[in-house]
Amino acid sequence: MKAVDEVVVETGHGITGDRYENARHRQVTVQSADGLAAAAVDLGLEVKPAGTRRNITIDHGQVPTTPGARVRIGEVELEVVRVAAPCRILDDEIAPGAAAALRRRAGTVFRTVRGGTVRIGDEVSL
Structure with a gap:
């Protein structure tokens, strides 16, 4: 994983250069800093955003998990596909x-409804 200041998200394709680019449904994953903080309490140590292998971390609020719900991050609009299950690799x-x-806190899998650029600090509408 590599932290960047911005990513280009293409409608129907996901994040340019991501390993899931052009996947049918798993185009973008989003997690919440609040969820990571709650997981850290249960785990007894800090859970850094990069360690979970999700694409985007929002700094407040809970990420929607209801299929079909929509989220806007900057100019990008995403639609919930499903909850992102945490991988056993995280234990290592x-x-x-x-x-x-991280169960039920590992974020959400989205498909891209409207592409654009997501930048650090963009407004998030849940």
Whole structure:
């Protein structure tokens, strides 16, 4: 994972250069800093955004999980596909128990309804 200040998101394709670019449904993953903080309490140590392998971390609020719900991040509009299940690799990458601590907090998988550029600091409409 590599942190960047902005990403280009293409309608129907996802984030340019991402390994899931052009995937049918798993185009963008979004997680919440609030969810990571709650997981950190359960785990007993900090859970850094990059450690979860999600594309975008919003700094406040809970990411919607109801299929069909929409989110706007800057000029990009996303539609919920499903909850993102935490991967067992997280137990090796972060700490034993990380996958369990992130269950139901690991973010949401979206498809791209309207593309554009997402930048750090963009407004998020949940």
